Amino acid sequence: MLRIRPLAEKFGLKLPKTLEGFVRKGIRAIEAAEEILKKASEKEIEAFSLPLDEVRLLAPLAHPPKIICLGLNYLDHIEEDVTGRGKAVPSEPIIFIKPHTTIIGHGQSIIKPSFVKQLDYEAELAIVMGARAKNVSAEEARSCIFGYTILNDITARDIQLKDIQWTRGKSFDTFAPIGPCIVTQNQIPDPTNLYIRTWVNGELRQNSTTKNMIFNVYEIVHHLSRVMTLEPCDIIATGTPAGVGYALKPEPKFLQDGDIVRIEIEGIGTLENKVVEVKF
Structure with a gap:
């Protein structure tokens, strides 16, 4: 380093x-x-x-202005129908926001509250904004992006699926591992075709590519900038592909105390975190 x-x-x-x-x-x-x-x-x-x-790698950005996340942005993930919404393809991005207190870095522990019984992983390519963006076109979006990192959108499925909206089940402290670094956008000329993989305890769970996104990174910035002003250091998680624990067959596989989650995205590196259960 x-x-x-x-x-x-x-x-x-x-x-x-x-x-x-x-x-x-x-x-x-x-x-x-x-x-x-x-x-x-x-x-x-x-x-x-x-x-x-x-050295100990900290989260690249610990206090971003916003962490904006997309749900159901991969065709193969929609086929899993994790949320019970059916398999209709969204015509516009489905978004939610996580607080910055969810952020941890590579090698830090994901804290599983003992009352959460269905803890799940979601490997995601994350956009790091480098410029203010409001009402920008998809063509203009590239110049507003600083770079890319990995985000694991950790989710308490039992809480997410019980609530009408997803915020509570995705907002526990440590539920957004980010890292291991930020790769500048000039080093990733085509973010629309990167492999993305997840292993849990060495078992391959997710194996997809960003070409399966419904809305690509530039379209995401365009759509979000029509709703809110995007600012430098905003983090945008672009959705997860198929293979989440909740949807595995013949039965779901949720994260347990001691599990190691490793995510790899082409051109960025590897993000690895251990699950630690804590009684509350």
């Missing part, structure tokens, strides 16, 4: 102190970082780097 701020200071340059500040600077910060990497020698880069196993 490169400590790029101290390296920048060696060249008399300044970068934002936090990743939030980096996102808000947008393309200027990306170009500045790229310029530093061009100037630095291999020896200098090595001197300012740390082995990844010697």
Whole structure:
């Protein structure tokens, strides 16, 4: 892992102190970082780097202005009919919001309250907004996106399906693992065709691709910007594919104390978290 701020200071340059500040600077910060990497020698880069196993990765963004989530945005997930809404394809995105207190990073524990009996995972590609967006077209959306990360939309199915709306079942603390990093959008030229996979204790559960989305990332930004002003550092979770625990056959498989959930999205990396049950 490169400590790029101290390296920048060696060249008399300044970068934002936090990743939030980096996102808000947008393309200027990306170009500045790229310029530093061009100037630095291999020896200098090595001197300012740390082995990844010697650091603890925090959530890339701990206090985003909004975490906006899409439901039922994959055709294969709609076929599972987890929510009992039927298999009709939405004509517009179905959205809900999670609080930032749900956020944890790679390697941190998902807390399962003992009264939650049907804890489930949802692997999702997440958009990180880099610019203010209001009433933008799908074509304009690309320039408003800073990058992408992974979000696990942890859900208490027994609570979600009991309520009329989904907020309570998806808003417990630690119910939004995010990470392991943010990959800038110029490094992912085609976010509409990335593989997305989930393993629980080494068993492959979800194996799909973002091409199965009903609304792609640019269409999502377009639709959401017609409803609300999107801001830098907003996180948008784009929905999950088939293979959630609730829909597995011949019977559901819910997350239990000690389970390890690992999500991998092409071009981004791996997000892994352990489930820990706590009595409340």
